[in-house]
Amino acid sequence: DIQMTQSPASLSASLGETVTIECRASEDIYNGLAWYQQKPGKSPQLLIYNANSLHTGVPSRFSGSGSGTQYSLKINSLQSEDVASYFCQQYYDYDTFGAGTKLELK
Amino acid sequence: EVQLVESGGGLVQPGRSLKLSCVASGFTFNNYWMTWIRQAPGKGLEWVASITNTGGSTYYPDSVKGRFTISRDNAKSTLYLQMNSLRSEDTATYYCTRDSPTGPFDYWGQGVMVTVSS
Numbered sequence: 001d002i003q004m005t006q007s008p009a010s011l012s013a014s015l016g017e018t019v020t021i022e023c024r025a026s027e028d029i030y031n032g033l034a035w036y037q038q039k040p041g042k043s044p045q046l047l048i049y050n051a052n053s054l055h056t057g058v059p060s061r062f063s064g065s066g067s068g069t070q071y072s073l074k075i076n077s078l079q080s081e082d083v084a085s086y087f088c089q090q091y092y093d094y095d096t097f098g099a100g101t102k103l104e105l106k
Numbered sequence: 107e108v109q110l111v112e113s114g115g116g117l118v119q120p121g122r123s124l125k126l127s128c129v130a131s132g133f134t135f136n137n138y139w140m141t142w143i144r145q146a147p148g149k150g151l152e153w154v155a156s157i158t159n160t161g162g163s164t165y166y167p168d169s170v171k172g173r174f175t176i177s178r179d180n181a182k183s184t185l186y187l188q189m190n191s192l193r194s195e196d197t198a199t200y201y202c203t204r205d206s207p208t209g210p211f212d213y214w215g216q217g218v219m220v221t222v223s224s
Contacts, residue, residue: 034210036151043201043214044151050208087151091209094165095141095153 002026002090006098012106017078021101023088025069032092035064035073038100039084047086048073080105108132108213110202115218118192128185128202128215135183136160139205142176142187144198145217152198155187156205170196192222 003026013019023033031051036044046055048064051071061076075082083105088098114126126142142154155176156165164176175188185202199219203211 032209036211043217044211045214046206046210046212049206049210049212053208055212089151089210094167095156097151097153099150 002029002093002096004088004090004096004098006088006101008101009099010102010104012104013078014106015078015080019075019078019082019103021073021086021088021103023066023071023073023098025071025090028068029090029092031067032090033064033066033071034089034091035062036087036089037082037084038087044087075103078105108204110204110213110215112200112202112215112218115200115220117221117223119224120193120222122192123188123190124192124220125189126187126200126202126218126220128187130183130185130202130204133204135178136180140176140178140185141203141205141211142185143201143203143211143214144196144220145201146195146198149198154200157185189220192220194222196220197222 005024007022033051035048037047038044047058047062052064063074086101109131112128118124141156144152144154157176161178173191177186199217201217202215204213206212
């Protein structure tokens with residue numbers, strides 16, 4: 001099974017700041033990587049797929065990058081509505097998720 | 107507008123069974139694979155079961171294999187999850203999701219809570 005290691009587990013940032021969250025796969029997942037945002041009490045929403053493609057309707061301040069086993073999600077100019085938990089997911093070989101990153105405002 | 111609406115959750119004793127349903131609308135249901143994902147309270151996300159668009163093939167992780175069965179009725183645009191021999195560790199919110207053609211889950215239901223406790 002492919003394991004996904006996500007970091008950091010929690011993050012505190014100021015409005016307008018740039019934030020980066022990382023995910024490392026236990027083996028090459030060939031860009032089969034998605035990022036989800038989950039606001040408190042809500043279901044997850046797809047942000048990024050294929051490592052760097054923005055899902056329909058997602059603001060352009062979100063971006064994804066990476067290859068092989070290392071991937072990252074960047075949020076530019078942090079907004080208050082970005083307070084949420086973020087999860088990575090590999091879908092190259094079945095489906096496994098990272099443990100999540102809780103993003104709060106400083 | 108794509109909508110996925112789950113139902114059937116509740117409190118159930120260990121060892122008993124429960125069946126979840128998910129009614130889909132806003133898209134051609136029989137064109138898409140579908141998947142159940144769960145999230146234990148305060149925890150991360152776990153893949154539970156997937157089914158092809160025709161229902162001809164199903165997939166499970168070891169944690170639920172032999173206990174859970176995913177199925178679908180394309181005429182009713184409805185996805186199901188039959189859960190048998192439930193354990194306390196199955197306590198979670200269960201989400202119905204649509205598999206996008208590129209791989210990830212592009213739409214999620216609101217979730218339904220399942221609590222396994224005596």
